[in-house]
Amino acid sequence: MKNKIILFVLLSLFFLYGCDSIYRYIFMPPERVEFMFIPDKENTLFFCDSTYRFSKDSLTLIMDKKDFKIEVKYMTDYQLNTFEFPEDSKGGFYSKNPYTYGDWVDPEKGFTPQRFTVFKVTVYNYSSSKINIDPEEALLETDRGDKLNAYGREKKDARYQSIEEYFLKRKGSSGIDDDVFESRMGIVRRTMLTYGKPIYAGDYREGFIVFDPVDESVERIKLTLRKFVLGYNENNEPDKFANYSFYFRKTKLDKNWIAGVRVFDTTGVVKIDTLKKLKQLNIVQLQYTSSESRYQALETWNPLPEAIPELVRFINSKGQVNCIFNRSTIDALDVNKTDIVMIIGGYGKPDVSSVMFDKLASVIQNGGLLYFDNTFVTVDWPYYQSMIDIVNQISNRLKGKKELKRISIDHPIFKKPNTFYQLPKGFDDVNPKVGKNDILDGLFVDGKLVAIISNKGYVSLWPEKSESAEALNFGLNIVEYVANNKK
Secondary structure, eight states: OHHHHHHHHHHHHIIIIITHHHHHHHHSOOOOOOEEEEEOHHHHHHTTOTTEEEOTTSOEEEEEOSSEEEEEEEEOHHHIIIIISTTTTOSGGGOOOTTSOTTOOOTTTSSOOOOOEEEEEEEEESSOSEEBOOGGGEEEEETTSOEEEOEESSGGGOSSEEHHHHHHHHOOSSHHHHHHHHHHHHHHHHHBOOOOSOEETTOEEEEEEEEOOOOTTOOEEEEEEEEEEEEEOTTSOEEEEEEEEEEEEEEEOOHHHHHTOEEEOTTSOEEEOOGGGOEEEEEEEEEOOOSEESOTTSOTTOSOTTHHHHHHHHHHHHTSEEEEEEEEETTTOOGGGOSEEEEEEOSEEOOOOHHHHHHHHHHHHTTOEEEEEESSOOTTOTHHHHHHHHHHHHHTTOOSOEEEEEOOTTSGGGTSSSOOSSOOOOHHHHOTTSOOOOOEEEEEETTEEEEEEEOSOHHHHTTOTTTOHHHHHHHHHHHHHHHHHOO
16 A cells, blocks of 8 residues: 555656646646748839838738729738727627637637638729729738638629638537527628729729638738739720739737837837727718719718828827727617717718718717818818708707807817917818918717817828828817717
8 A cells, every 4th residue: 555655646746747748738738829921021112112111010011002092901810809890799699790710719729710811902993993802803922832812702703712602611500500600690791892883083992802711820922913904995894914922921919009009108118008008089971972972983081081080099009098990881880889980071961861860970870080181171062051950850859958169269179288378280281272261169968079160171191291290189189078978
């Protein structure tokens, strides 16, 4: 008996000390290192093509041809789960986010695997007659020789494989499986880039291009947008094409970098603010139609497609509020996930409906704010009055004491975090060709500012590097005002 005890002790010591690495792996497995892909500056600059540049946060690769521009960004699962589809990424195996596994953990692997490789691609057409992009022509190549074709959306139209077929193969027969499948496909139809009508001058197109996940050993990838349409013939058929390549390299996942909370201290050293300090706001630009456009060739609801994204980048760089931006029609607007609705006035009066008034009133009732601004700043253009009319219709649907009046210069939106002693400079202040419009009115409900109506054209200055300071700082004030009042 004594010998058995001694043997047991010796074996125990052997496992605890001689096999320490095995013990630690079994009972304390090493933390999994996650990776992301960022623009590969080395490979991009190697070709000496001055049309390529990098975004301020170094996460987006931009090809600027002056008359049109393409932006490409690799989307991490963390970003897709946390910022793009936070509510749809919950629910484990039945999470509704179609691009990731959400918060589900593979019980065999002990971690959440990658479902797809996803890129966000945005095409802006500034002055070309019409261009187009076929996302299924995109090709993803890796440094180990893989060549991956992009997914299509619906099974019947897909050139190679489709998201619909992917989920049909994995769908069960229960009612919850049907609901999850329909929810996933609903998100796919709203957010996945597809080949559609031409992109005309003044318009843009944005969405995700999806591939199978790349192997973990891959260090560098190249995304090529093949057969990008540069022109159409007299029969309205594409007849001019080009291929554009975008290079990315792998690096360790930095969640603070993605969230836009990397900031520098006074010594120039990077320090990280934790996500817990951030308040998250969802900003939505409202897309609308117009039957009264002076320039029918231009998209009336979005004359400056980069204006709000530039404001969002500026705000996120400050590290106090994290803004998630998207565009939506009034029918698709999710009032429960919207904190600020921005409506940009351009070359035509918006077409209105009772649905618009009801939904925008719901945004306010949920604690949100509406911001109206004018890019077509002229004295005679009736956009401002049409905004007043819309706000009055919304006001009729709200409870409480309602006042539509001039916003006082001592209101918090002029004081925090930036102090203004007079109205911030707008487009009408820096462009002598347009009329001066010192107009900034607001809708107040029980003393709280719930809508801002501007004819100053601040949105026109947000993308302008030389004249944007006051306009961007004022935009930051508005966002922080909403964040501080968010329940």
